[in-house]
Amino acid sequence: MSKKKSNTYWFISVPAEGNKTVVLENLKSKLPSDLAEVDQFIIPEFKIGTLDALVVISDELIKYDQYFESAVMRIVDILRNLKDDINNNLVVNDKTVDQYLKTFQWDTMKFRAEKSMQEIAEILNQEVTRIDNTMKSKLSSYNQVKGNLQALERKQTGNLSVRNIADLVKKEHFVMDSEYLTTLLVAVPKNRYKDWLSKYETLVQFVVPRSSQKIAEDEEYGLFTVTLFKRVTDDFTHRCREERFVVREFQYNENEMANQRKEFEEVGATEKELFNSLLHLSSANFGEVFSAWIHLKALRVYVESVLRYGLPPDFMSAMIKPKYKMEKKIREVLIVQYGKLGGTLGKDGSKDIIEEYHNLVDTDYYPYVWFQIQFNVFKR
Template sequence: MANRYWVVSLPVQNNNSSSSIWNQLQQNISKHSFDTPLYRFNIPNLRVGTLDSLLSLSDDLTKSNAFMEGVSLKIRRQIEELERVSGVNTAGLTVDGVPVDSYLTRFVWDDAKYPTMSPLKEIVDGIHGLVAKIEDDLKVRVSEYNNIRSQLNSINRKQTGSLAVRDISNLVKPEDIITSEHLTTLLAVVSKYSQKEWLASYETLTSYVVPRSSKQLYEDNEYALYTVTLFNRVADNFRTSAREKGFQIRDFEYSPETHESRKQELDKLMQDQESLRGSLLQWCYTSYGEVFSSWMHFCAVRLFAESILRYGLPPSFLACVLAPSVKAEKKVRSILEGLSDSSNSAYWKTDEDLGGGMAGLAGDADTHPYVSFTINLL
């Protein structure tokens, strides 16, 4: 599948027919750029309206196209992220059950969804409204999913951060804690470089500390977690003395109910995340197809309107899709220009093409004597 396609229209003039121009294009592409895929782009007879309405519509077409391409890209990137996290590897995105590139190269107008007798502005507004609604839905769904992810990330940070800040409830077992009428167990966070000092001094930080009661429960790259058992009535004095020595006493009260509640909360968040990820991914698959289909109908309207503004009435042009490689682009452009009415084609050339001469009428390096715009699939 190519990543970039050109959608172009060539004028049909001088007693030629679209079939004749098509045959010439096929022959030239086959002879000079045989590796460039070429397809007809089938546009129905749409309602032209007035020249003023076409001019007014033309002002909005480029902006609307950028919007639709942007929404398509957002959904595609969201799909790629979700598939990467989920470990899903799909065969490829589809539109109406066919691969994306096949939908573009075999485009068929959906008259039931977009009646051809409707004014062009009405069709464009309808397409824009549908894509805008999908974008709004995307924002809501992604926000909901990211909220769950943020909650889980916050919990994970508390469980994986340094001992100075992390949740230590999953590091402490019931048998590590002594709580009675007179005794209590405190938890001390000690720098790895101060462990010898801790073990040598904790019994003397205050009176009534149980000798040899300190036990290491856990160690990370920076700190170690120790218990110490002492009389309740000297606990505050011990905290003060420990702080002066650079030891941190973590407030902790072991509760089986709290521990179980936190575990259940974490399990539920993980289940919610998996559920939301799956539903968001399925929604993205469907919505990408809807957006891409809408975008291609919009491109058909855009090509139709710009071709009339370029070539005049009645509508008489050949619409096609090409996928040239980067190295073949210049040659294909030359072929397309040769099949256009080139009596004034010099006015459409860029400074570079003219060797530094007069700029093109539109002052745009991507302006040609035929209608052309690019569709990026990635």
């Protein structure tokens, strides 16, 4: 039996103490492969302004982070509605999400590190906003056409009492161009055929004798013609309703029927075209928005690390992928290793006040910098 996989990724940073490599290797030694996968999360150096500016941008990044996550998930939801299996569509720079995160490199061409962090964050936000608005517009157009197609398709489904019957009738079934006579189409329940044949001529006056013929049948109904004088059509319809015979509203018009078939074909072709376009656009834009989201996470790690550990920046950032149901164990290891950063350990290094510490602060606050993303929602 294959082991279940975790779809959670953590981004952490701890003081580098002048040697990021040593700190990274020490972290890997404390978190062996049966607990987690650990990779360095490389972040470039950024321009650092005042402490007040860092606090401001920290608050802004929280809002951007929430928006970017929502934008990513909207694209995922679109893909889910278009395809049963979307794993092959969740690609970032020609890599799977997992590969992209483990080998993350800051895109220096798109997001130049010499710009201020405020400028970089705004560029990221503008890109995600542009893509998000485009996706909303494309989705709206597709849903409108899809709704039109579904409405037309509903007319082609159901039993003979409700479905479109234009494809079942022929010109010879009708009395055409008569000043006095008309032909009606009536859906008769299959268990009422005998009643129909014995009653239809006498339901009202002025019904043409022996004018009824069955032209179609499904599991529930038969579709019969009947010819009568136009002036008794309303009375005949009323009497049919009393007998549970369903008179269909239908006028034989070849031009109108041809237009209906053309409309159905055109709407179907448009829906298919928009479907393929939306699928392609969603796949491409997932990678763009997800990449922007992880760049933003990198900014958050950098800003929070400077606020936590001070200047000059000297920290090691890593990406941790916990093994299935190992989050609690990993957290315990990290607390033992880095709890002193937040004063959470006893003098002997034990965890005697960890619980008290967590009762006093936000449950998402730890003595080391920590953020996460979760992907279990990406799976059906």
